[in-house]
Amino acid sequence: MIKLNGYLYSGDTVIKILYKYMEDLKKSARQSHNPVDLMHSNFLLQMANLLEHNDFLTSQSQRLREFYKFMANEYPHLAFAFKGRIKSLIRAEAKFNGYVVEYISDYYxxxxxxxxxxxxxxxxxxxxxxxxxxxxxxxxxxxxxDGADIDKEEIRYLYEVANVLPEFLEERGFTAIVSGNPAGSAFSYLKESVSPYYKDYIANPSIYGYQSLHITFYDNCARCYIEVQLRTKGMDDFAEIGPANHLGYEKRQQDERARRDKIPVGECPYFDEAYERVVQLQHLELSRIDVNMFSAADNSLINDSCGLYRGRLILPYEHLSRFQNDLID
Incomplete structure (x- = not known):
């Protein structure tokens, strides 16, 4: 079976690893007539294109910069940050195979x-x-x-920003995608015209207390999807360093993806292969990996400059807010 783990000890760059893994996976899929592995290979091609072609990312982030400029003009009294990342190769590989495991397991x-x-x-x-x-x-x-509740004020402004974001970006080549989620609760300040595009985890927090607004766009210039998350700093702190932090989220996903349940070994090759890849990724010793521009002292102390493990920063500029810098001029 072809799996990513076997390519992580060669000293190659992430791009070379991606292409070798992708080509070998495609060759194996053709020989075994495995359409899921062919989809897997095409998924990896998306990853390679994101990491290899930076021009469209610069164009994309500069169009998003226009929204930063809009916010700085409309809300000069707010502080805000814009961040961007490409999902890392290991996270993406785990997610693709995890989807196979979860869907087949739930269906079975x-x-x-x-x-x-x-x-x-x-x-x-x-x-x-x-x-x-x-x-x-x-x-x-x-x-x-005086007397104002800071949490309520920030949430009110967050929804104001969310209400204008879809139309603003659609004027710049993006198309908002319907979320498919049911409408938010009465608490939600989303306008009826934009509510179908959002996943509102503020009005409907997760069982772990996670709060955020999520919206997906299709970038018609770059021909790819992007997700935009909107949070207050309190929500971001809770998600990054609080009880809903990403390490805990990843651990819960690992447990979910590693379940064998009642599915017998050998009955469903798509499940067996995806399950094996997920388990192998979870047992990686990151300190032993030899990928150019990546090093780790252990599974916690990681220096990742290549987008192998952690999401890589893709915005070509740093944002704070108007009263903190003069980027608007």
Whole structure:
């Protein structure tokens, strides 16, 4: 079986690893007539294109910069940060195979059989967060009116920003994608015209307390999807260093993806291969990996300059807010 782990000890760059893994996976898929591995190979091609071709990323982030400039003019009393990342190769590989494991396992538990191949392939065509941006806002206390509740004020402004974002970006070559989620609760300040595009985890927090607004766009210039997350600083802190932090999220995903459940070994090759890849990735000793521009003292102390493990920063500029810099001129 072809798996990513076997390519991580050669001293190659991430791009070379991607192409070698992708080509070998495609060759194996043709020999074994495995359409899921062919989809897997095409998924890896998306990753390679993102890492290799930076011109469209610069164009994309500069168009998003226009929204930064809009915010700085409309809300000069707010502090805010724009961030961007490409999903790392290891995270993306785990997610693709994890989707295979989760979908087949859920389908088998419900129906006692395996999903039809067209349904499985359709499920694997929904990756829309390989590129993600985040807008984080904060109300400095020096601008807070006497008696005002800072959390309520920040949430109100966050929804204001969310309400204008879809139309603003659609004028610049993006198309907002309907989320498919049910409408938010009465608490939500989203306008009816934009509500269908958002996943509102503020009105409907996760069971772990995670709060954020998520919206997906299709970039018609770059021909790819992007996800935009909008948070207050309190929400961002809770998600990054609080109880809903990403390490905990990843650990829960690992546990979910590593479940064998009732599926017998050897009955579903798509499940068996994806399951083995997930388990192998979870047991990586990062300190032993030899990938150019990556090093790790252990599985916690990591210096990743190549986008192998952690999301790489893709914005060509740093943002704070108007009263903190003069970038607008």
């Amino acid at each position: 538990n419900e129906y006692g059989t395996y999903p039809p191949l067209p349904e499985l392939k359709d499920k694997l065509g929904c990756f829309r967060d390989l590129i993600a941006y985040r807008i984080v806002i904060s109300m400095p206390k020096c601008h807070l009116k």
